[in-house]
Amino acid sequence: MTCQHERPRWRRGGRRVSLTFAVALAGMLHEQKAGWWRRIRTGEAVDESGTEPSRTPGEVLRAVIIGAGARGNQVFAELMRTKDIGWKVAAVVEPDELRRTSFAKQHDVPAAHVFRSLDDFLVAPRVADIAFICTPDVTHYTICAAVSRAGYDVLLEKPIATSLPDCLALLDVQQTHRNRIFVAHVLRYSPMFRTLKQIVASRQYGLVRNIRLIENIGHWHFAHSYVRGNWRRREDTAPIVLTKSSHDLDIIAWLMEKDRPAFVSSFGALEYFSERNAPPESTDRCVDCPLQDTCRYSATKFYVHDRGGWPYDVIAPVEAGVEARRRAIETGQYGRCVWRSDNNVCDNQTVTIQFESGIHATFGLYGLSAENTRLITVLLDDAEINGDLVHGRLTVTPLSGRREVKTEVIPVPCADDHHGGGDLALLRTLYEHLVTGAHSHVMSSLESSIASHVLAFLADESRRMSGSPMPVPAIFQVSGMGQT
Ligand SMILES: NC(=O)c1ccc[n+]([C@@H]2O[C@H](COP(=O)([O-])OP(=O)(O)OC[C@H]3O[C@@H](n4cnc5c(N)ncnc54)[C@H](O)[C@@H]3O)[C@@H](O)[C@H]2O)c1
Numbered sequence: 471m472t473c474q475h476e477r478p479r480w481r482r483g484g485r486r487v488s489l490t491f492a493v494a495l496a497g498m499l500h501e502q503k504a505g506w507w508r509r510i511r512t513g514e515a516v517d518e519s520g521t522e523p524s525r526t527p528g529e530v531l532r533a534v535i536i537g538a539g540a541r542g543n544q545v546f547a548e549l550m551r552t553k554d555i556g557w558k559v560a561a562v563v564e565p566d567e568l569r570r571t572s573f574a575k576q577h578d579v580p581a582a583h584v585f586r587s588l589d590d591f592l593v594a595p596r597v598a599d600i601a602f603i604c605t606p607d608v609t610h611y612t613i614c615a616a617v618s619r620a621g622y623d624v625l626l627e628k629p630i631a632t633s634l635p636d637c638l639a640l641l642d643v644q645q646t647h648r649n650r651i652f653v654a655h656v657l658r659y660s661p662m663f664r665t666l667k668q669i670v671a672s673r674q675y676g677l678v679r680n681i682r683l684i685e686n687i688g689h690w691h692f693a694h695s696y697v698r699g700n701w702r703r704r705e706d707t708a709p710i711v712l713t714k715s716s717h718d719l720d721i722i723a724w725l726m727e728k729d730r731p732a733f734v735s736s737f738g739a740l741e742y743f744s745e746r747n748a749p750p751e752s753t754d755r756c757v758d759c760p761l762q763d764t765c766r767y768s769a770t771k772f773y774v775h776d777r778g779g780w781p782y783d784v785i786a787p788v789e790a791g792v793e794a795r796r797r798a799i800e801t802g803q804y805g806r807c808v809w810r811s812d813n814n815v816c817d818n819q820t821v822t823i824q825f826e827s828g829i830h831a832t833f834g835l836y837g838l839s840a841e842n843t844r845l846i847t848v849l850l851d852d853a854e855i856n857g858d859l860v861h862g863r864l865t866v867t868p869l870s871g872r873r874e875v876k877t878e879v880i881p882v883p884c885a886d887d888h889h890g891g892g893d894l895a896l897l898r899t900l901y902e903h904l905v906t907g908a909h910s911h912v913m914s915s916l917e918s919s920i921a922s923h924v925l926a927f928l929a930d931e932s933r934r935m936s937g938s939p940m941p942v943p944a945i946f947q948v949s950g951m952g953q954t
Pocket of ligand 1: 536537538539540541542563564566569587588604605606607609628654655656700713749759889929
């Protein structure tokens with residue numbers, strides 16, 4: 471598979487360029503690409519191809535799952551298989567043989583629709599309506615460009631791509647191939663954030679004056695994914711503020727609606743999960759460590775058992791048995807001491823965004839939290855709103871002018887999916903959008919999702935410059951976008 475000719479000139483030859491240069495180039499593109507620029511500015515999920523939804527209500531949409539891992543298999547395909555919401559798993563592309571065959575069996579995919587490579591899939595007769603790209607971050611650009619060229623609409627896992635030029639280049643790809651690319655910013659679809667957005671947009675409590683969003687990653691999740699796992703090194707993926715938190719920056723931009731980000735500043739560090747905090751008796755691998763029975767992060771305690779599901783089966787599927795898991799931690803990356811791994815992404819980071827109005831929002835990501843959830847506080851003229859994603863809690867406390875407070879609990883449904891029900895809601899909303907054209911202002915289109923990525927890249931740049939405020943270039947003064 472080659473799509474080198476679609477690479478923007480400034481990425482040719484694998485040479486990476488500085489953010490400043492990328493911004494300058496993007497400015498040039500701004501002159502040339504009035505179409506997508508207009509859509510970024512307004513947040514419209516406009517389909518300029520003229521191919522408005524032409525599907526029949528009730529029709530089943532056929533998805534090809536590209537990457538049958540945690541997201542592709544256990545989330546999207548599983549929801550399609552178990553919920554009657556109009557989706558069907560029609561095909562799979564997965565290089566790992568064990569994953570490929572077990573996926574095909576579990577989701578009843580006929581042998582002719584099971585592919586070991588994207589190239590094999592692209593030359594075969596067409597069997598799907600939309601491609602779900604659930605592969606590692608670094609592959610997103612290339613795979614998205616290739617399936618777009620083949621004319622598929624796309625649901626692209628976040629991050630859109632691991633460099634800003636590649637994110638921008640996908641806007642060009644979409645315009646060239648006239649397909650629709652949606653980003654799996656699932657938090658937007660969760661009932662908690664959706665209800666919060668509706669309350670804010672209604673203006674019933676006045677204007678937003680401040681937002682504080684906290685992403686508590688959860689210490690065990692952080693150790694699994696960002697110390698031992700695939701997102702531990704920025705060189706192999708991207709900065710954590712992009713790979714983990716594009717969701718959160720997206721929520722902030724979305725809630726601020728037309729108010730545009732003007733400056734971004736950030737501090738962050740790898741503070742805890744580094745060798746200087748290693749207990750003196752600890753060893754490089756948990757299996758040899760005298761502390762393995764007592765250590766909170768012991769890989770033997772965490773992984774070596776017969777429980778299925780994420781994150782345990784990331785190291786070896788439950789069918790492979792406990793011994794396979796033990797072998798995986800004896801030799802693989804998930805058996806490393808959390809203080810002696812080769813991780814280098816921040817385990818805590820704060821980001822401040824100042825908007826053109828002067829209002830600011832703060833975001834914090836924390837690896838050492840007890841729970842894995844998102845907490846948000848929105849201060850408005852007339853009320854304080856608080857939300858907790860995984861517990862499905864949303865409260866409004868009107869400002870009373872007195873010490874006493876009266877808090878109203880807003881009921882929101884929740885689901886045990888780490889995204890407060892956002893995964894299922896995304897599938898439902900995307901289905902309705904593709905079939906009837908509904909929800910065009912809700913959809914996390916590529917255009918409306920780019921803002922969060924720009925903010926993430928700028929936050930990383932600021933962090934590396936000890937918190938220097940980074941002006942958001944005019945071309946990127948993109949915001950909220952989307953109604954409720
Ligand atoms: N939206 C969210 O909230 C959310 C949550 C977690 C992960 N993600 C993102 O989803 C993506 C997948 O994450 P995951 O946890 O499922 O990873 P995973 O490692 O469990 O699964 C990725 C799968 O892709 C396969 N793969 C690798 N290269 C491929 C290729 N060229 N073609 C087809 N398949 C290929 C791998 O073999 C693997 O099975 C990542 O980009 C990740 O950042 C998003």
